[in-house]
Amino acid sequence: MVSRFFQLGLLFLLPLLSGCGNGDWQLSAARKNVVMIEVTSQTWDYRLPWNPGTVSSARGAGFVIDRKRIVTNAHVISGARNLTVQREADPRKYPAKVIFVAHDCDLAMIEVEDPEFYKGTSDLQFGEIPDLESVVSVYGFPIGGDRLTVTRGVVSRIDYNSYTHSGRESHLAIQIDAPINPGNSGGPVMQDNRVVGVAFQGFRGDVAQNVGYMIPTPVIRRFLKDVEDGKYDHYVDIAIRWMPLENPAMRNYYQRPNDGLGVVVTDVYSEGSSDGVLAKGDVLLAIDGHPIESDGSVRLDGQPVQLEEIVERKFAGDTVGLEVWRNQKMEKKTITLRPAEMFSMYESLYEEPPRYVLYGGLVFQPLTANLMAVLVSNADLRLRQTYTLFGQDQLYRETPEPVILSSVLPDRSNVYLTGLAGQVVREINGKRIRTLADVLPALESGGERTVIRFEGDQRPAVLKKREVDQVMPRIMTQYGISQPHRTELGGRRLAKGSWNRDGEAK
């Protein structure tokens, strides 16, 4: 499991360039609160979705924020089955439990029941975004020893970056020029006695040197505020695409003066926050009163940031005000923000068990980032295109959750079907398959034969229902499968889709 931390969670080591604040005091404040987290976690196997998965152990860092809660990275504790924490000053290991996890911004909150654990901790203050070139100190437990390690680095870059844990999200991240080592994820990054970030990811040494990333306080504060109501909601998304309006001919076409302001909306995602409010070709001139430069940046606290940063700091149900130039008229629009569930397919899943339907050795699974990761090496071109274009082409309107025949467990009853693994299911017994929930009812419908049709020019799979009923116990025994299907969505939310439901009912 160390490998997971190698990929995602890394930490920083670099010499000090200039002093900052009262070093002694700062060290002691951070050292009082930083904790080592040891995790035993379980990772689902999407090749064998009925299995409980593989168990592994790893180490990360975290910090007590208010004498009762610990903040760490989501990837440190995801899939945790057992969790212990330990402070520098206390040799005892305390069992802990996960309270909130935010995979989209790689943050989590854990808690220790025993009040003894918190003795001697203090309230940590959060700082602002540190200045470029300023020095920060990083606390954690990297490989190379078991004791707390402190390193220092310079703030190198403040920009949007992808958060690799979720696989699809990008948020503000701060790059530090410190080398990175596994086992340090979740540790606090301090400046002037305040927390200015959480160390969370970097590059492997063979890719880049001295590039480490921390989650800045706007993201941490947002997480802490979000969970105040007892649950974590997803980030919201304005769900549009836009293009810079830099070209003079383009500006002229949209009848905008050469004032260096405005971007053009190039796509509005169905079911997204802006659906029905914005339209392709709208020129966005200001967001919540901040003028939008023609490259899509706005000034926030004097710093240029992408216009999405305005949305980033908001919550589901919040609104954002836009000044829109449409049909040569200025209009004011208000968008009520919500998460972009239709893209959830691209998010790696950690907690929820994989869903599947087993039918006579045929295994159906919804298309997810996790499934794609195990299929990708031999994924059919059609499957890969379905995955790649799912968001861009808004395929979710037709199929909120494409269903894949992910494998065929060989049995004497299905010898002619093994070649069909990896195909995208189009319909079963004449019923269009749009989500995994459609599969069971469709399998039960129809006559004595079940006919499964796929996208593209593959032959259909045909099975005799009576035969399937007979062979199921044998297949389940042989392959050690206790449940023939697991279809509950759990906490997942899918796109609603926009096909003609009335038409289908008839």
Added chain:
Amino acid sequence: MKHSRIIFVFWAMAGLLCAEEDSSRGSLVRVRASIQPYDQFRPWQKKSPYGLNGTGVVLPGGKVLATAALVANRTEVGLEKPGSAEKCAAEVEAIDYEANLALLQPVDRNFLKGFSGLALGPALRAGDKGEVWQLERNGEMLRNQAEILSTGVGRYPSDEAGFLVYGVRVSLPKRDDSYTLPVLKDGQLVGMMMGYDRDSQEGSAIPVPMIEHFLKDAADGKYEGFPTLGVSWSPLRDPNLREEVMAPKSGGLLLTRVNPRGTAGRAGLREGDVLISVDGFKLDEDGNYRDPLYGPTAVGNLIRTRPTVGSPAKFRISRGGKEMELTGTYDRRARDEVAIPTLQFDQAPKYFVVGGLVFQELTGAYLQEWGDKWSERAPQRLVEYFTFQQDKRPDPEKKVIFLSQVLPSPITLGYQQLSGLVLVKLNGKEIHDLAELAKCIDETKTGDLVFEFRDEPGKLVLRAEDLPAVSEKIGQAYGLPALRRL
């Protein structure tokens, strides 16, 4: 018949030194081709030239047979008598990249005078013995014992469906530039080697029935090529599937896609039909027919090698349990009449540069320029258009035009990073090929040119009045010999 994935065969380059006289054997010549492919990413230029050397078979009458791969993307082809330095330029009289065969004609018709040439021999079966001939540098002939290991339908380097191919075991002592070598039996030509693996000492050869078909087609000076059915099919072994499609008791294959423009489609065959027999040859559940010579052989040979374009086709099918006969004419329109050509050798890629925007027509050759993993590396939208051409069967007249790159210029500010965007409309009008695009732009002297793309950013705008001055400068700045090839 799965999606096409064109396989390229590369010939290593090596300079063969040439020596001495003596060509009395009269059957083989060296073929020296100078090759220079187009640069698909910079369509106005060609890549570095290189040379290929191979062996050609002199046919009675003085023409020379070689593999097509040897002379693909040629600038010049020359013949050289073995053992002498006597050379003569040659013209390519007929070439078929699918069948990997080319017929060369020396410019000097007397060049091969005195060569007796090799006559075509009979088709071979597995187990038959023969010889593979190689030319020594000094013109001596090496006759290597060979055995036919297999006869069956297999992949050719630049074909997507499959043709009859001989598996040949032979130990070739001389390392050659190109394993374009003749296979002989009893002094007659029975095959052309087109690939060889030195480790396993096995190779593949184009069998004589293919060569016969090719030469017969080329004889009238108008080369038409091998026919194709234009279908995708699946075996029908699965009893459940047989029941579902109401297949007859035995035999037949399931048509999973029928191109309406192809031989089968125009004869009335449809998706879901069970194809029982072709021209009286019954097909078994795996798609094989019983060939009088080769025994069970894949249907591909039956429909591609045996008939010629224009010959009548007869199909027996079962549709919904009812058997019927359908007739048609063999052709290859399913292969040729496509919006995105899969094969493209020798052809200059089309392009059109306007104000720094470079437009090209999508071809298989462009996609393959992205390398072995083109389907992952090329812009996904282009891959999608190419791959799903079969599903969507777009009108062959409607080419896929895309913005391949932007040469930065004063009027492309903000557009520089764009590439791989499929063009849908210009000023609200659908555009179906590059010539049409050029015409529309040429005719617009003032005002906006609004390019609409399939994907983000959707629209790009240029001012028509800016174009003349900028286009000229771009040509100069980037050294483009021309701003268009339509």
